[in-house]
Amino acid sequence: MDMSFSPEDQQFRAEVRQFLVERLPSRLSEKVRLQQELTKAEIEEWHAVLNERGWLAGNWPKEFGGAGWTAIQRHIFEEESATAFAPRVLPFGIAMLGPVLQKFGSKEQQETFLPRILNGQDWWCQGYSEPGAGSDLASLKTSAVRDGEHYVVNGQKTWTTLGQHANWIFCLVRTRTDGKPQEGISFLLIDMNTPGITVRPIMLLDGTPEVNEVFFDDVRVPVENLVGTENEGWTYAKYLLTHExxxxxxxxxxxxxxxxxxxxxxxxxxxxxxxxxxxxxxxxxxxxxxxxxxxxxxxxxxxxxxxxxxxxxxxxxxxxxxxxxxxxxxxxxxxxxxxxxxxxxxxxxxxxxxxxxxxxxxxxxxxxxxxxxxxxxxxxxxxxxxxxxxxxxxxxxx
Amino acid sequence: MQFTFTEEQTMLGDSLLRTLARDKTPAALMDLGAGAALLSEADGGFGGTGADILMVFRTLGRALAVSPLLDSVVLGAGVLALAGEGDLAEQASVGAIQVAVALDEPGQRYDGTVGTVARGGLLTGEKTMVSGADTATHLIVSATDGVYLVDGAAQGLTVTSYRLMDGGRAGEVRLADTPARRIGDLTLLARPTAAAILAVCADALGAMEAAAELTTDYLKTRKQFGRPIGSFQALQHRMADLVTEIEQARSAVWNLAGHLDDEDRDRHVAATKSLVGKIARRVAEETVQLHGGIGMTEEYELASIVRRLLAADTRFGDSDHHLERFMALSAA
Known part of the structure; x- marks a missing residue:
């Protein structure tokens, strides 16, 4: 029984602390401490600082541009960042999509999207919940129908956090309606600038539009934006939920x-x-x-x-x-x-x-x-x- | 960082559990070395760390064993060892002598105020709720100016004993010009008392684990309305909350075990005893409720677990007492 961190981990903690002292602007930490909403630019500013140090994606392996930290190092980084009132790293690209693409994505998808998550070119949001599919996520209805080299997507996603800032959305869509609900779901990457997408903010109890409804009306998505295999999306979604x-x-x-x-x-x-x-x-x-x-x-x-x-x-x-x-x-x-x-x-x-x-x-x-x-x-x-x-x-x- | 036991600790825990399944006598425990595991090598044992105490007492709690290990060894031998009475400590750790530790006095609740006085080597005073007093060969007694050792057959010593809710016995101890030998000042009591609180909390953890297992099994087998009652979500969620609380208690016990010999020991004592006491009461109440009528009966195994858990909260100060101590220590 030994409840102390190893000397290497203590050394890492000191490094993180030093970095936060040097690089975390008090303008940002003060806002976080006062629990004020950060602007898009402020979040991007902090992501860029972390990326410059190679620490934006602590959970990613080094081969994909991550820091390749152990679970304990990630914990230390998260703990030090929170207690220094650093802005949190947005989970959508880094914690959620990144690991899925690394495990199930094609080489092209990895090469296209992973660097853009790190350099801030893309802001991802999550298209999971629907008005009729909350805790019972597998009952989702947004459909994707194959038409030549495209899927045609119709339906509605909701509770899309910070979707108003996003230029890409990863979505669970229904590609088959027979069989068990879990077996007809696919994982699609959709450019938010595609015609037919409408984003409508939802005002919340706290007076901010943190989440959105996203409507899809005959949205044409190239088939190369399918992650992994058609109808296997539920496996990837579960991986995403349990892994991070x-x-x-x-x-x-x-x-x-x-x-x-x-x-x-x-x-x-x-x-x-x-x-x-x-x-x-x-x-x-x-x-x-x-x-x-x-x-x-x-x-x-x-x-x-x-x-x-x-x-x-x-x-x-x-x-x-x-x-x-x-x-x-x-x-x-x-x-x-x-x-x-x-x-x-x-x-x-x-x-x-x-x-x-x-x-x-x-x-x-x-x-x-x-x-x-x-x-x-x-x-x-x-x-x-x-x-x-x-x-x-x-x-x-x- | 590792939250595991040594091979020796694990082996002792396993053999304790096996032995306790057929023989719960103190002699059987001592034969296995459970007493010696609670003393450091310097004091004639082979353990004595927080992890050793955790392992031994969690196992005793799971097996619902009533033993002299808490009073005679963790407290008794613990104080004797610190007082330089190594021979007596070793004898206590193998069960050759029985030590009772008399600290609390009537009307003082948990605050440890001492009124017992020593004059010319003779002690006069009254002690209450002295666990194991009726069978003690030696008593350790706190007095205004220090800690004293009293022979169990000493002149002027009377013990009136009674049964406790957890199956043990305690007594009211009266000292009237009783011969005694001073073995040190009151600070001797700090580490053994902290270790005893860890022991009580680890014992309660084991008892809570036993209660949860018993209750989960019952939810799977008891049928009403044509199906196992464990298929009802109302009961599933209550049980899920309960094991989540027990997980908290487990971590609290680890915290104290890991900080027993650190500077911030007192804060961890207060935090752990407060949380474990609160959760122990909740587990006692909820497991009776989840069982229904059968949980009310003396015949069913849960009865002794419930009383053990309530006793664990009360002994050495209940959850509110330790919450106040935590607040005082946090403000300091």
Missing amino acids: RTNIAGVGFATAGLSSLKRIARGQVANGKPLIENPVFAARIAEVEIELMAMATTNLRLLAQAAAGQVPGAESSMLKLKGTQIRQSINDLTRRAVGPWALTFPSEGIEGANENTVPGPDEAAGATRAYLNNRKLSIYGGSSEVQRSIIAKQILGL
Whole structure:
């Protein structure tokens, strides 16, 4: 039993920390700390900084231009980045599509698309969910019908995160309607500038259009944009969902959130004393901190298993479930820590708007926005109920 | 970074589990070296680390064994070894003597306030909830000015004993001008108490694992409305939540085991005992509920697990007590 990181990993952590000190602009980290929405340009700016250092795709093998990090190195990078309030690396191209193309894509697809993910030329979004296919994703209906050297795509995708910025979308489409629903799905890469595509933003609880509806009306997609084999898309989708799970617990985000929460609670006054000394509020912080200490160790235990060559199984469902509960608790406490100022709801999160005349600490508006936004954590990527069913079936055999 | 046990630790755990399946007597445990595994080599044992304690007590908890290992060895031998009483410590670790450690006093709840006083080598005071007091050959007693060793047959010592909910026994200990020998100051108690809290938490972890297995099996076999009750999503999800909580408890126990001899030990003691106590109560309540009526019966195995889990929360301070300690240590 040895709960410490190896000297090499500690050295790596020091390198990451040094890099963040030198290269992370405070202009960006301050926005992240205040939980404000980043603009497209700001996200691209940070991607470019990471790419210059060769660290944008920590999970990719070196042959594809990635950093080729171990699971533990990736964890260290994610933890250090989160606690330094660095912008998160967008998952769509790097974490989701990249590994699928590397495993199942053609050589042409790899050579065309992978470098463009790294150099920022392409911004990918994910076309999975549909109005009638949420947790039951395999029931998706968007169809792709072969017509010569093209597929003709018709249907609608939804909850497409940051699709308003994207120029490419990877989609699950139905190419066969008989047989089991999972067996008639294909994985298509679609240029968002193709005629027949309409993107419509969906305003969310937090007042921002983070997600979109994407409509396909006789959209013609060249057959060479099919990934792998027709009707095998479900396998690739599952690979994508299960493969990239080192950060599913969000330990770094929770750790950063907890430090922000404490900082706010030290600055707020309740009954003449710092809020952090209020016994009720301090107990709530302590409880979530204790939960986080345990979950961080569960995460490390699974990382150590992964490092020893074991594939993470349904345990990652426990991490998603518990990690979500902890992060949502921190969001809830952070919002409540600012007291009456939690009522403010400025529109500054919305790009282009400018409304900065709100009272209270700088964190107040972001706290409410983040609380509302992160209700999504227990819904997306397999809702908490889906995770519980996975645990019941795969771990308990019920 | 590795979260695995050594080969020796794993072998001991396996043979403990096998032996406990047929023989739960203290002698059987001592024969296997379970006591010696809890002492360091310097103190005459062959273990004594957090991982050793975790392995032994998790196994005891799984097997629902009642043993003197916590009171007489982790606490008793632990204090004796630190006090330089190596021979006595070694004897305790093999079961040749029985040590009870008398710390709490009536009306002091969990706060450890000591009123017992020593005058001219004679102790006077009252101790409560002294686990294993009725069978002890030696007592370790905290007094205002330090830690004392008292012979189990000493003059002026009376023990009134009673049954505990987890199957053990404890006693009220009265000392009236009882001869005693000072073996050190109160700081002697810190590491053995932390180790004992780890032991209680690891034991609770084993008991929670046993409870989860029992309950999962029951959900698969019990039929109502023409199908196994484990096919109902309402019960599946409750059970999934429960094992997710137990996973948290497992990590909390690892945390304490891994930091038992570190600078930040006290913070980990408070965090782990608080979380494990809370989860132990929840597992006790939920597994009874998931069983239904059968879970209420003394005859069914769950009954002793439930009481063991409740006892684990209460002993050495419950989850709220340790939450407060964690808050105090975090503020410092």
